[in-house]
Amino acid sequence: MSRDTLRGKVAVIGIGQSPTGKVPGRSPLWLAADAAAKALADCGLPKSAVDGVLSSPAMASSFHRFSVAFSEYFGIQPTFSNTLQVSGATAATMFNIGAAAIHGGLAEVVMVVAGDSMLSGLTPDLALRALTESRDQQYEMPFGIPVANTFAMTAHRHMKEFGTTAEQFAEVAVVQRRHASRTPGAQQTAPITVDDVLNSAMVTTPYHKLDCSLISDGGAAFILTSAEHAKALGIEKPIYILGGGECYTHEHIFLMPSLTTTGAVQSSRRAYAMAGFGPDDIDVAGVYDCFTGTVIMMLEDLGFCPKGEGGRFVADGGMSYGGKIPSNTHGGLLSFAHSGIPGSLFHFYEVIAQLRGQCGVRQVEGAELGLVHSLGAGFATNATTILGTESTL
């Protein structure tokens, strides 16, 4: 790894989130722009200060170049922009690439922004089919393979290899629902039990409805700039990007090297190496949670517990407050909101708010170092970002 990495060179200075959950009649562009205006207000910058825009495609929008359409809609003409697409992993890649662009001089102020209206802009059938459209037209789609199915087959194999149970999967949903019950704006806040999860409708074995993420509307935006510029602007509590890593192990689920050990091992190892920290140092995490079993596998691959022990780790309170790594403290995709690619940006919003000490009753005491892991496409794509307060530099 190059000695001159982006570690500590770039700070997140503004965060914004649109209304989330069910937001009828609002387009992906509106949701993105609403979040963008809030992120700018959060750091006191005018929109004219933004010279870079990174975004991702929206399923409920026909704009192929969403970052370009967004810039027009928002009334800015950036000199650096791209629409990134590596499915669910895109969120963390936007932070990693945005930081690299600033560190490399391509832009001074980068806005990371995305919005989608999967709930109100698509029918449930179309939302599921849109997600499924990303599977291979010849080798996968003809067999009626829902997006959940690829993840379900990994979780199923995890049960077979390590004895992980449906109850342990369900516990993830229960913990995150408890977290969501204290998060303003969360889509699902009513407490649930393990039995509720196991008694909810089967979607694709071993996943029940409550093992699956929500379908939502919503957008999020972040303002990134150099550490020097953040200082010059007098930003009260910049949150620094300390490390980033990615890994792409396959495209087709049948070419995934192992169903139970993923590219998150490599992506997080690279991020840890750049940051100079390890899993034991992390105070709070945002762990991509498209399905409950995904979280269990990620807690293992990100190094928070040994391989195969994720189920017991969660059942023993490992991802709860007071546990080894409080995770998805806003409720995650399972209970807060999942509007496609922006869904993982909500993990960033929460982890950054935790590091700023702004989470009120949800605050993880003394959180200085955070990790967000994004992934997608049946673990084909993995991206990790490590963030920290000034004390971690």
Add this chain to the structure above:
Amino acid sequence: MISPQDALKKPVPTPDADSAALWRGLRDGELLLQHCGACGDVQYYQQATCRRCGGDNIAHRAASGRGKVHSFSVVHRAPGPAFKADLPYAVLLVELDEGPRMISSYVGGPPDEVTFDMAVMLVCEPISDDIALPRFRKA
């Protein structure tokens, strides 16, 4: 965005130059795997070169059709309206005796009889004049 009309139809494979032999073979009742003449690697996903060594001396050979279930998931919520009539059905990740894995679906019995490592056998099931899908039954 996919249109509501398109969502009503099951996706049908459109062969390309890389995959034409595979689909011709399936239509004729055999699963053609690609064997690399240089390194001996066997691949199911069809392409012009060997993914392991990059060699382009690739020969098609019919697979035995035998494999075992590496993982599976029984679908109860269809990925769009086109598959609703088939529910519930088991999607299989089959590991072929020759090594490669492939996605398929289970035929010839109820989906709840599928188990890990269950021995399965290829069934080529025509869905049009030109296309037969490689499905698997209990061996």
